[in-house]
Amino acid sequence: MGRALLKGKGDINEIAEFLTEEMSGNVAHKIHKTIGENEVVLLIFTKHYMRIRGEATLTVLIHQDLDELFVDAIAAGCGNSIGAFLSSAHENFSSKVSKILVQKGFKSCLLKNGGYKDESSINCTR
Numbered sequence: 001m002g003r004a005l006l007k008g009k010g011d012i013n014e015i016a017e018f019l020t021e022e023m024s025g026n027v028a029h030k031i032h033k034t035i036g037e038n039e040v041v042l043l044i045f046t047k048h049y050m051r052i053r054g055e056a057t058l059t060v061l062i063h064q065d066l067d068e069l070f071v072d073a074i075a076a077g078c079g080n081s082i083g084a085f086l087s088s089a090h091e092n093f094s095s096k097v098s099k100i101l102v103q104k105g106f107k108s109c110l111l112k113n114g115g116y117k118d119e120s121s122i123n124c125t126r
Contacts, residue, residue, distance in 0.1 A: 002073075002074070002075040002093055002094030002095065003072075003073065003074050003075075003094055004071070004072075004073040004094045004095060004097050004098045004108065005070070005071070005072050005073075005108070005109040006070070006071040006073075006097070006098060006101050006106040006107065006108055006109060007068060007069070007070055007071075007106060007107055007109055008068070008069055008071070008101060008104060008105050008106030008107065009067065009068060009069060009105065010069060010104060010105075012039045012041055012062055012063075012064050012069055013032075013039075013041070015062060015069060015071075015101070015104065016030070016032075016041040016043060016062055018100070018104065019043065019060065019062075019071075019097065019100055019101065020043065022100045023045055023058075023096065023097075023100070026045060026046050026047070027043060027044070027045055028044045028045065028046045028057070029042070029043070029044040030042070030043055030044075038063065038064045038065065039063070039064050040061070040062070040063045040064070041061075041062040041063075042059070042060070042061055042062075043058075043059075043060040043062070044057060044058070044059050044060075045057065045058040045060070045093075046058075047077075047093060054077060055077050056075055056076070056077035056093050057075065057076055057077055058073060058074070058075045058093050058094060058097070059073070059074050059075075059076075060072070060073045060097060061073075069106075071097065071101060071106065073094045073097040073098075074094065075093040075094040
């Protein structure tokens, strides 16, 4: 399973649209909700791997907290192949979200081992 957590600023709808356009997977579902004064967007992407007869899904949750946006991305899936290849496919799928959003000034809040970077200065623990 691959995971990414990012923090940044911007319009939630523009960020969701930019991410959708830049991702190579197909958008299977998009849900947009307003809860009080905050907005939430849920995107689910799928990517098929013909070589391993498998599929990866990427679930991306974008939510607004005051003037900041938080993006959680989790990739998972299944296939008929060696686990290491599928695991690296998940990592690649979720890390693509980070690479895309860094272009918009977002900062990653997770280390490779899954731990959080400097929680006090980035405040990604929500």
